[in-house]
Amino acid sequence: MSTVYNTATSLDGFIADQDNSLEWLFSVAGAEPASEGGEAIDEVEDFIAKAGAIVMGSTTYEWIVEYEGGKPWPYRARTWVLTHRELPRIDGDLVFASADTDQELRDLHADMVAAADGRDVWVVGGGRLAADLARLGLLDEVVVSVAPVSLGGGAPLLDGRVRLRALEAGLKGAFACLRYEVVRD
Numbered sequence: 001m002s003t004v005y006n007t008a009t010s011l012d013g014f015i016a017d018q019d020n021s022l023e024w025l026f027s028v029a030g031a032e033p034a035s036e037g038g039e040a041i042d043e044v045e046d047f048i049a050k051a052g053a054i055v056m057g058s059t060t061y062e063w064i065v066e067y068e069g070g071k072p073w074p075y076r077a078r079t080w081v082l083t084h085r086e087l088p089r090i091d092g093d094l095v096f097a098s099a100d101t102d103q104e105l106r107d108l109h110a111d112m113v114a115a116a117d118g119r120d121v122w123v124v125g126g127g128r129l130a131a132d133l134a135r136l137g138l139l140d141e142v143v144v145s146v147a148p149v150s151l152g153g154g155a156p157l158l159d160g161r162v163r164l165r166a167l168e169a170g171l172k173g174a175f176a177c178l179r180y181e182v183v184r185d
Contacts, residue, residue: 001116002140003109005123005130006047007157008175009144014154015125020059022067028147028174043172044145051077052116055108056124058083059155065090077122078115080108082129102136109138131160139182141167146176 008025009015017024054077061081065088068074073092080095081087087096099105112121123130123139133139142164144157164180171177 001052001113001118001120003113003121003123003133003138004047004141004143005125005133005139006044006141006143007125007145008044008147009157010147010149010151010154012150012152013157014151015127015157016059016063016155017151018153020063020155022063024149024151025147028149043177047120047143048075048122050119051075051122052119053077053112053121054079054124055112055121055129056081057126057129058085058087060125061087077119078112080112082108105132106136106138109133109136125155127156127159131158131162134158134162134182135160137184141182142178142180144178144180145172146178148174 007015010024016022054075056079058081061083064074068090070090073079073090073094075092078093078095080097082099083096084098097108099108109121123133130139130142142158142162163183163185165183166178167181168179169176
């Protein structure tokens with residue numbers, strides 16, 4: 001079991017554009033399912049299907065809710081959404097929580113690990129959450145699919161200092177796929 005930040009990023013290091021949208025990702029050639037040539041997306045979908053718990057920030061949650069257009073939550077695993085705001089709730093196994101202190105984040109992570117029941121915890125985003133988990137020694141890996149596009153600004157891949165050790169690199173369709181181990185200080 002690992003806690004893994006698995007995401008896609010632009011070549012210049014942004015996971016969302018300046019409007020907090022992920023639409024840019026779906027316009028990249030090769031981002032469609034493998035039946036249409038999108039090997040990187042299929043690999044991520046395989047990872048998602050095996051995840052036992054999910055955590056994300058409120059901006060990511062709001063984008064998914066809007067993108068899904070009122071459909072039920074697209075993931076089967078229990079999902080924690082970190083927020084201080086009242087957010088629209090849709091059908092799904094969702095837990096809304098806040099973690100204002102390091103200890104609160106540690107406690108939430110322990111709840112996620114328990115819920116994952118031996119499977120991976122998927123950190124969806126954002127970059128601040130992933131960096132905070134890394135700082136606390138709770139993030140094990142960063143897996144990133146680098147898209148061949150530059151956004152010029154937006155939400156950073158990692159919003160804080162995180163030391164990484166390269167484990168794997170390869171090409172999947174149009175994406176450079178990189179896997180790193182988080183180096184614990």
